[in-house]
Amino acid sequence: MTKAVGYAAHSATAPLEPFHxxxxxxxxxxxEIEILYCGVxxxxxxxxxxxxxxxxxxxxxxxxxxxxxRRVGSSVTKFAAGDTAAVGCLVDSCRTCPxxxxxxxxxxxxxxxxxxxxxxxHTGKMTYGGYSNAxxxxxxxxxxxxxxxxxxxxxxxxxxxxxxYSPLRHWNVGKGKKAGIVGLGGLGHMGxxxxxxxxxxxxxxxxxxxxxxxARRLGADSVVISKNPNEMARHFGSFDFILNTVxxxxxxxxxxxxxxxxxxxxxxxxxxxxxxxxxVFQLIFKRRSLAGSLIGGIRETQEMLDFCAEHGIVSxxxxxPMQKINEAYERMLKSDVKYxxxxxxxxLK
Ligand code: NAP
Ligand code: ZN
Ligand code: ZN
Numbered sequence: 195m196t197k198a199v200g201y202a203a204h205s206a207t208a209p210l211e212p213f214h215x216x217x218x219x220x221x222x223x224x225x226e227i228e229i230l231y232c233g234v235x236x237x238x239x240x241x242x243x244x245x246x247x248x249x250x251x252x253x254x255x256x257x258x259x260x261x262x263x264r265r266v267g268s269s270v271t272k273f274a275a276g277d278t279a280a281v282g283c284l285v286d287s288c289r290t291c292p293x294x295x296x297x298x299x300x301x302x303x304x305x306x307x308x309x310x311x312x313x314x315x316h317t318g319k320m321t322y323g324g325y326s327n328a329x330x331x332x333x334x335x336x337x338x339x340x341x342x343x344x345x346x347x348x349x350x351x352x353x354x355x356x357x358x359y360s361p362l363r364h365w366n367v368g369k370g371k372k373a374g375i376v377g378l379g380g381l382g383h384m385g386x387x388x389x390x391x392x393x394x395x396x397x398x399x400x401x402x403x404x405x406x407x408x409a410r411r412l413g414a415d416s417v418v419i420s421k422n423p424n425e426m427a428r429h430f431g432s433f434d435f436i437l438n439t440v441x442x443x444x445x446x447x448x449x450x451x452x453x454x455x456x457x458x459x460x461x462x463x464x465x466x467x468x469x470x471x472x473x474v475f476q477l478i479f480k481r482r483s484l485a486g487s488l489i490g491g492i493r494e495t496q497e498m499l500d501f502c503a504e505h506g507i508v509s510x511x512x513x514x515p516m517q518k519i520n521e522a523y524e525r526m527l528k529s530d531v532k533y534x535x536x537x538x539x540x541x542l543k
Pocket of ligand 2: 235237257353
């Protein structure tokens, strides 16, 4: 066992506070990582406050983990002490079901183990996430990050990056396609960067007029204030694909109406309260699809990290000390972050 320190929530209404716990002793296949940075995902907040129900307390959130390998088990082949290493939303799965065999561990049919708030196969206890100074993970679920990427900005790629990259790739967003990204938060700003890098005409939908200039700098060809019906109407029936990253319940119909025939809107935002049902006519008249997507598998996460290394893509981050996490949550709720908080774990020492 290794002593670890982190920040945990002890109830849905309590602020996060310092928490001492133990990480398992690395087994033969394990990599022990000293965490340098951890991104702050809106899912951390949903979980800390039990908005999705099912949170087991205390919970240590954090699944955008970037660090340095401290020790490796005797049969680890892909990592050595001193390497840069990263961990995302998953730390294990059954590895044998059809989805795992296809490299889609996020859709594992039996034993998916999330980085926090899941049952750890090794200890039978709850998994604790990246708001901490160290983590021990099976090497099959540890990712490699190129040294040319800024580590504070690379951390959020492990969730915000893969969650937007995966659906953009799945629905073939690229040259000759028109793609919309709804919401310029942690996920949304990565969606804009990827859609632009993949060569698609990229339109950002926002409720925050003050973000328009940033959106263009990040790669949007145009920006639409989604609460303005006239601006929305200009794009009616024109999109091949829309990626909706909004973290709150809202009316989907105005966006569905912007899809062309056979277009798809994919939801990745996971709000506490359901969206109002979409109008069936918005779907049937143009054979449109409404879809969803969950993070991405390990193979695709590595592909995304390599794509980022090649294109020099990282998240735009505001680095904070661990002690500022509760303030960061309140600011995230007000859409007041450009565009991801990244916790500097040196602040825990
Ligand atoms: P975030 O940084 O808070 O960004 C969400 C954005 O949504 C905000 O910046 C804002 O953009 C927009 N927004 C917020 N409230 C809104 C409202 N009431 N109406 C319209 N727009 C609103 O959150 P995030 O970390 O990107 O996460 C977004 C959502 O994705 C969360 O629900 C999270 O749990 C979920 N998520 C899902 C997956 C998955 O695998 N599917 C993975 C990670 C996260 P504007 O200011 O530009 O309007
Ligand atoms: Zn996340
Ligand atoms: Zn499986």
